[in-house]
Amino acid sequence: MPAKRGRPTASDRAERRERVRAMISRILIEQGLSALTFDRVAEAARVAKRTLYDDFGDRAGMLRAAVERQHRYLHADPPVPDDLVDAAIALSADLLRDEAVALQRAVIAAAADHPEIAAEFYASGPRAARRFLAARIRSGDPEGDAEALLSLLLGELHRRRMLGVSPAPDAAEITRRARRAVALAVGAASR
Structure with a gap:
């Protein structure tokens, strides 16, 4: 199949961005923060470094993209309903997945040496989840x-x-836990 010529379509750009975000996550999880370089990501994802700079700006931007990828509920299509239980289920399902847990481990391992990365992770992840x-x-x-x-x-x-001592919960367990957590949190808040 011959290579396409000309400007990529919006669909092509979205597919490329997702492929690059997946590669950023993979590098972070498998090799750690020290391996997250523009050279390494560009080579692994088969894109130009200039594209990475345009899309992510800097290393913190690459981390932000990897973290946002774990929080799929924030950009779901269709959006997650306003119902608090549905929101709790969607959030839990994303954040208890193997990939999300592994990414958090990688960030925690680097946090002491890179407080700016830890701050970026917190802003893009836990703070966004709370909001x-x-x-x-x-x-x-x-x-x-x-x-x-x-x-x-x-x-x-x-x-x-x-x-690493518990497997990812199944959908039934996530739903049960979310309903209980909402009942406890909302019940306590209304007393």
Whole structure:
């Protein structure tokens, strides 16, 4: 099949961006933050370094893209409903997956030496997750209640996942945990 000539279509650009984001995640997970360089990503993803700079700007931008890829619920099509239980299920399903857990391990391993990367991860990941939940909470303190809910959703299971001692939960387990966490968080907030 001959190579295409001319400007890539919007569809081609979206496919390329997703392929590059997947490669960034793979490099981070398999080789760590020190391996995340524009040269390595460009070679592995078969794109020009200039394309990477245009799309991501810098290394923090590449990390942000990898983290956003783990938070699929933020950009779901169709969007996740405003129902808090549906939101909790979508968030939990994404963040308890093997790839999301492995990416977080890689960032934590580098956090002490690269606090700017840890800050970028937190802003793109946990803070975005908390805001996603807060937008669906109708209480006097939606940010505080969202923080509590996020802790209940991930909590001990996430810790076990991070340590590699528990497998990813199935859909039924995620749904059960999300319903319980919402009941506990919303129930506590309404007292």
